[in-house]
Amino acid sequence: MSMRRAVLAVALILGGGAGAVRAARAETLAVAIVNNPDMVTLQKLSPAFTKATGIHLNWVVLPENRLRQRVTMDVATKSGGFDVVMIGPYETPLWARSGWLDKLTNLPASYDLDDVFPTVRDELSYKGALYALPFYAExxxxxxxxxxxxxxxxxxxxxxxxxxxxxxxxxxxxxxxxxxxxxxxxxxxxxxxxxxxxxxxxxxxxxxxxxxxxxxxxxxxxxxxxxxxxxxxxxxxxxxxxxxxxxxxxxxxxxxxxxxxxxxxxxxxxxxxxxxxxxxxxxxxxxxxxxxxxxxxxxLWAWSFAIPSSSRHEAAAKKFIEWATSKQYIEMVAKDQGWVAVPAGTRKSTYANPAYLAAAPFAPLVAHAVETADxxxxxxxxxxxxxxxxxxxxxxxxxxxxxxxxxxxxxxxxxxxxxxxxxxxxxxxxxxxxxxxxxx
Amino acid sequence: MQRSFLSRLTGLAAWFAALLIAFPIIWMLVTAFKTERAAIAVPPLLIFKPVLGSFAAATAQTGYLSFALNSIIVSLGATLFAVIIAFPAAYAMAFRPGRHTQGLLIWMLSTKMLPPVGALVPVYLIYRDVGLLDTRTGLIILNMLMNLPLVIWMLFSFFKDIPAAILEAALVDGVNTRQQMQHLLLPLAAPGIASTALLSIILAWNESFWSINLTAAHAGTLAAFITRFSQPEGLFWAKLSAASVLAVAPVLLFGSLTQRHLVRGLTFGAVK
Known part of the structure; x- marks a missing residue:
C-alpha cells in the first residue's frame, strides 16, 4: 500500500512541477545564444532590461554548431521554443526567404538604424527588408x-x-x-x-x-x-x-x-x-x-538577434533585441566593464567615441575591415x-x-x-x- | 614467491589501467581549479596556484541549481517508472515464459541498436504536437523508454536466480499473483532491483542527446548545462572543466557510495 502511495506522491510532484513551470512562462522570453565573452556580459547586464520592462529572460546557451541545428529544427517546425535566436548573415537571408523570421520594421528613431555599418545592415537584409539586428560584428x-x-x-x-x-x-x-x-x-x-x-x-x-x-x-x-x-x-x-x-x-x-x-x-x-x-x-x-x-x-560575420515567426511573445522580443543592440547598451557595457569590452563592429558611433579609441588601439583597423568587407x-x-x-x-x-x-x-x-x-x-x-x- | 610477484604485477597493471581510464576526469578536475590563462598553457602546468574563479563563473547567472534539479527529477522519475513497468514484465518472462519470450527479449534489446539521431525528427514532431517539448515529463518518458530494455533484462536475470519452487509453494498456499510479487518477489529481489535502479539513474543522468535537442529554456538537464561552456570563440576551458565537475560530481559521489550494489548488478550472471 505504502509503495503505491509513494508512487502517486512522486507522480504528483513531477506533474505539479511541470505545471508550475508553464504558469511562470507568461512574460518570459526564451533567448537562444552562443557563448562568448560578449554574451557573458549581456547576460550579466540583462537584469537592467528586466527591471525596466518587467520582461524576464531565459537563456539557452549552446555551442555554435549545435545552436544552428537546434534553432533550425525549432524554427523550421514552428515549434515556438525560442522567442529570440542568435544567428548570422548566413542564416538570415535564407530563413527570411522561408518565412521563418519576423520582418523588423518601425524601429524607434532613438535606435538610429543609420548608425549601424551599412555592410552589416545589408548582410542582415533580404529583399531590402531587415530581419535581424547586429549584436557584434567581426x-x-x-x-x-x-x-x-x-x-x-x-x-x-x-x-x-x-x-x-x-x-x-x-x-x-x-x-x-x-x-x-x-x-x-x-x-x-x-x-x-x-x-x-x-x-x-x-x-x-x-x-x-x-x-x-x-x-x-x-x-x-x-x-x-x-x-x-x-x-x-x-x-x-x-x-x-x-x-x-x-x-x-x-x-x-x-x-x-x-x-x-x-x-x-x-x-x-x-x-x-x-x-x-x-x-x-x-x-x-x-x-x-x-x-x-x-x-x-x-x-564579415555579425552575430545578430532575430525573432522567429513562431514566437509567442513577438512584441516583447522586439523590445529586447532593440535594447541589446542599442547605443545605450554599448554605453552600459562601457560603464560596467570598460570601453575595451564593448560589442565591436556594429555602430559608427562606437568608433567615433574617443574613449573607445583610446581604450582599444585595434579599433580603427576593425572598423576598416568591417566597412570594406564586400x-x-x-x-x-x-x-x-x-x-x-x-x-x-x-x-x-x-x-x-x-x-x-x-x-x-x-x-x-x-x-x-x-x-x-x-x-x-x-x-x-x-x-x-x-x-x-x-x-x- | 612467483605467485605473489605475478599478483603484484597484475595489481600494478590494474592500477595503471585505472589511472589511464580516470585520467580525463582527473585532468578535468585539475583544470577546473586553474585560471583560463593557466588552463591553456603549453606545455600544460602541473604546479599552479588553485583558484575557485571558474566555479564562480560557471554558477553565476547560469541557473546551475535548476539544471541540477531537472537532472534529479528526470533521472529519478525515469527510473521509477521504468522499474514499475519492468517489474511485472520481467516477472512474466522469468516465471511464466511462453513460446516467444526468448525472441521478445532479443527484440527488446534490438531497439537499442538504432542511433538516437535516426528517431530525432519523428520524436521531435510528436513531442511538439502533444506539447511535451521542453518539459521534464517529456524527458522522463524518453529516458524511461530508453532504459526499459536494460531494466527488464537485468530484473529478468535477477528473477531467474530466485528458485521458482518458492513461488510455487506460495501458490499452493493460495497466494495470488499480486501478493506473490509484492510479498515474495519484491523482498527477495530487492538487492537486484536496487542495483538495476542505480544503473538506470546513472544512464539517465548522463543522457545528453535528447536533453539537448528536446529542451529549450525550461527542462534542460546538467548535460545541457555543460554544453554552454563548450565554445569555439573565447577562452572557456577552465569554466568548461568547472561546469563538468559540477555536473558529474553528484553522480560520481552517488556511484561511489553505492559501488558495492552497482558492481554486483553489472557483473551479474557474468560468473556463475
Missing part, C-alpha cells in the same frame, strides 16, 4: 608579435601580402624554442578551416562556383592557394595544425607560440587582455593578407552568390563540411593537394546538383 585580420619581428629585424607592413607572410614565417620559426612562424585554422568545418581557406582562395583569385553554378575547385587559383597553405603550415606551422581551430590557435598565440596568426577580430579582446594572454603588450595587428585581389580577403563582390571574377567566407545557399553547410575534411586531409598529409581538390570538386558537384543548382 572581420579577419593579421595578428603578429612585435617583439619577435623586432628581434629578427623585420617590419610588418600595414597591408601584407601572402608572399611576405611566407617569408616572415620562414625567418621567425624557431622550433627549438617552440615558436612557430604562423598559425592558421586547420580544423575541418564550415565555420572553422573553410571560413579561413575561402578568404585565402578569394584573394588568390579563386571562387567556389562560376556563374553557371559549376564548382571551380580544380582551377589553378584553388591549386595555388591550397598548395601555398599546406606548404606554409607544414614548414612554419605548429605540429598537428589540422586539429587547430580558432580556440586552439588563440590558446597558442596567447601562450606565445605563434609569430603570426590570421583570424577573427574578436580575438583582439582576449589577446590584448593581460589576464588572458602572455603577449598582451607585444601583440600587433594589421590587415588580413592579400595576394592577387583584395576582394574577399577578409570575412559580401556582394567576394571574388575577383563574378559569382552567382553572396558571402565572403561562405556561399549563401542552404546546401553550403554540407559542402563546406565535406570540402573542409578534404583540405584537412591534405594538410595532415593523408593525400596530395591535387587529390584533395579532386575529391572536393566531385563532392561539391554532386551536392550542388542534388540541391538543384546549375546542371546541364
Amino acid at each position: 572581420s579577419s585580420v593579421t595578428y603578429y608579435r612585435k617583439d619577435l619581428f623586432k628581434k629578427a629585424g623585420l617590419s610588418m607592413p600595414a597591408h601584407p601580402t601572402y608572399t611576405q607572410i611566407a617569408q616572415f614565417a620562414n625567418k621567425l620559426t624557431d622550433k627549438a624554442h617552440g615558436v612557430y612562424g604562423v598559425c592558421l585554422r586547420g580544423l575541418p568545418g564550415m565555420g572553422e578551416n573553410m571560413a579561413y581557406i575561402t578568404t585565402l582562395v578569394n584573394t588568390f583569385g579563386g571562387r567556389w562556383f562560376n556563374m553557371k553554378w559549376q564548382p571551380q575547385l580544380e582551377s589553378p587559383a584553388w591549386h595555388k592557394a591550397i598548395s601555398f597553405y599546406v606548404k606554409l603550415l607544414r614548414r612554419d606551422g605548429p605540429p598537428n595544425a589540422a586539429s587547430n581551430g580558432f580556440t586552439e590557435n588563440l590558446a597558442l598565440f596567447a601562450a606565445g607560440k605563434c609569430a603570426m596568426w590570421v583570424d577573427s577580430t574578436i580575438a583582439a579582446g582576449s589577446l590584448y587582455d593581460p589576464s588572458q594572454s602572455t603577449v598582451a603588450k607585444v601583440t600587433g595587428m594589421v590587415d588580413a593578407p592579400v595576394q592577387v585581389t583584395p576582394n574577399g580577403s577578409h570575412w 559580401t556582394k563582390h567576394p571574388t575577383a571574377t563574378p559569382v552567382p552568390y553572396t558571402g565572403i567566407q561562405y556561399v549563401d545557399i542552404p546546401a553550403f553547410d554540407g559542402i563546406g563540411t565535406s570540402v573542409g575534411q578534404d583540405m584537412a586531409g591534405a594538410l595532415a598529409g593523408r593525400m596530395s593537394v591535387a587529390q584533395a581538390l579532386k575529391r572536393a570538386q566531385r563532392s561539391a558537384k554532386n551536392a550542388i546538383e542534388a540541391a538543384g543548382y546549375g546542371g546541364p
Whole structure:
C-alpha cells in the first residue's frame, strides 16, 4: 500500500512541477545564444532590461554548431521554443526567404538604424527588408608579435601580402624554442578551416562556383592557394595544425607560440587582455593578407538577434533585441566593464567615441575591415552568390563540411593537394546538383 | 614467491589501467581549479596556484541549481517508472515464459541498436504536437523508454536466480499473483532491483542527446548545462572543466557510495 502511495506522491510532484513551470512562462522570453565573452556580459547586464520592462529572460546557451541545428529544427517546425535566436548573415537571408523570421520594421528613431555599418545592415537584409539586428560584428585580420619581428629585424607592413607572410614565417620559426612562424585554422568545418581557406582562395583569385553554378575547385587559383597553405603550415606551422581551430590557435598565440596568426577580430579582446594572454603588450595587428585581389580577403560575420515567426511573445522580443543592440547598451557595457569590452563592429558611433579609441588601439583597423568587407563582390571574377567566407545557399553547410575534411586531409598529409581538390570538386558537384543548382 | 610477484604485477597493471581510464576526469578536475590563462598553457602546468574563479563563473547567472534539479527529477522519475513497468514484465518472462519470450527479449534489446539521431525528427514532431517539448515529463518518458530494455533484462536475470519452487509453494498456499510479487518477489529481489535502479539513474543522468535537442529554456538537464561552456570563440576551458565537475560530481559521489550494489548488478550472471 505504502509503495503505491509513494508512487502517486512522486507522480504528483513531477506533474505539479511541470505545471508550475508553464504558469511562470507568461512574460518570459526564451533567448537562444552562443557563448562568448560578449554574451557573458549581456547576460550579466540583462537584469537592467528586466527591471525596466518587467520582461524576464531565459537563456539557452549552446555551442555554435549545435545552436544552428537546434534553432533550425525549432524554427523550421514552428515549434515556438525560442522567442529570440542568435544567428548570422548566413542564416538570415535564407530563413527570411522561408518565412521563418519576423520582418523588423518601425524601429524607434532613438535606435538610429543609420548608425549601424551599412555592410552589416545589408548582410542582415533580404529583399531590402531587415530581419535581424547586429549584436557584434567581426572581420579577419593579421595578428603578429612585435617583439619577435623586432628581434629578427623585420617590419610588418600595414597591408601584407601572402608572399611576405611566407617569408616572415620562414625567418621567425624557431622550433627549438617552440615558436612557430604562423598559425592558421586547420580544423575541418564550415565555420572553422573553410571560413579561413575561402578568404585565402578569394584573394588568390579563386571562387567556389562560376556563374553557371559549376564548382571551380580544380582551377589553378584553388591549386595555388591550397598548395601555398599546406606548404606554409607544414614548414612554419605548429605540429598537428589540422586539429587547430580558432580556440586552439588563440590558446597558442596567447601562450606565445605563434609569430603570426590570421583570424577573427574578436580575438583582439582576449589577446590584448593581460589576464588572458602572455603577449598582451607585444601583440600587433594589421590587415588580413592579400595576394592577387583584395576582394574577399577578409570575412564579415555579425552575430545578430532575430525573432522567429513562431514566437509567442513577438512584441516583447522586439523590445529586447532593440535594447541589446542599442547605443545605450554599448554605453552600459562601457560603464560596467570598460570601453575595451564593448560589442565591436556594429555602430559608427562606437568608433567615433574617443574613449573607445583610446581604450582599444585595434579599433580603427576593425572598423576598416568591417566597412570594406564586400559580401556582394567576394571574388575577383563574378559569382552567382553572396558571402565572403561562405556561399549563401542552404546546401553550403554540407559542402563546406565535406570540402573542409578534404583540405584537412591534405594538410595532415593523408593525400596530395591535387587529390584533395579532386575529391572536393566531385563532392561539391554532386551536392550542388542534388540541391538543384546549375546542371546541364 | 612467483605467485605473489605475478599478483603484484597484475595489481600494478590494474592500477595503471585505472589511472589511464580516470585520467580525463582527473585532468578535468585539475583544470577546473586553474585560471583560463593557466588552463591553456603549453606545455600544460602541473604546479599552479588553485583558484575557485571558474566555479564562480560557471554558477553565476547560469541557473546551475535548476539544471541540477531537472537532472534529479528526470533521472529519478525515469527510473521509477521504468522499474514499475519492468517489474511485472520481467516477472512474466522469468516465471511464466511462453513460446516467444526468448525472441521478445532479443527484440527488446534490438531497439537499442538504432542511433538516437535516426528517431530525432519523428520524436521531435510528436513531442511538439502533444506539447511535451521542453518539459521534464517529456524527458522522463524518453529516458524511461530508453532504459526499459536494460531494466527488464537485468530484473529478468535477477528473477531467474530466485528458485521458482518458492513461488510455487506460495501458490499452493493460495497466494495470488499480486501478493506473490509484492510479498515474495519484491523482498527477495530487492538487492537486484536496487542495483538495476542505480544503473538506470546513472544512464539517465548522463543522457545528453535528447536533453539537448528536446529542451529549450525550461527542462534542460546538467548535460545541457555543460554544453554552454563548450565554445569555439573565447577562452572557456577552465569554466568548461568547472561546469563538468559540477555536473558529474553528484553522480560520481552517488556511484561511489553505492559501488558495492552497482558492481554486483553489472557483473551479474557474468560468473556463475
